[in-house]
Amino acid sequence: MKFKVIFTFDPEYEGYVAEVPELPGCLSQGKTLDEAIGNIKDAIQGYLYVQEKHGKLEKIMEDIGAWEDDRTDEEIIKEIYESRSFSNRGML
Numbered sequence: 001m002k003f004k005v006i007f008t009f010d011p012e013y014e015g016y017v018a019e020v021p022e023l024p025g026c027l028s029q030g031k032t033l034d035e036a037i038g039n040i041k042d043a044i045q046g047y048l049y050v051q052e053k054h055g056k057l058e059k060i061m062e063d064i065g066a067w068e069d070d071r072t073d074e075e076i077i078k079e080i081y082e083s084r085s086f087s088n089r090g091m092l
Contacts, residue, residue: 005040007033023047023060 006019015031018040028043030036051057 003044007036018043020044020047022063 003020003022006021008017008019009015010017010029013029015029016033016036017029018027018036020026020040020043023044026040026043026047028036028039030039048057048060051060
């Protein structure tokens, strides 16, 4: 599945904060962009697991129009770095 993720550098934390707008309350962070990507993937999996346990997963997936993304983590990271702005929106 593919989700829009917003990565923002937080100078106070000295790392990256990742937020998934389509999944309210689904955020994570990491000292490096690689770590933030791994952590937000874990957060997304946990979020979806909880929604599934409460019988809400299908509705959420329909509401956000989730689809498949065949890109690797490396391709996503390259795209973010090439954008020259870490407050950019990436897709995971």
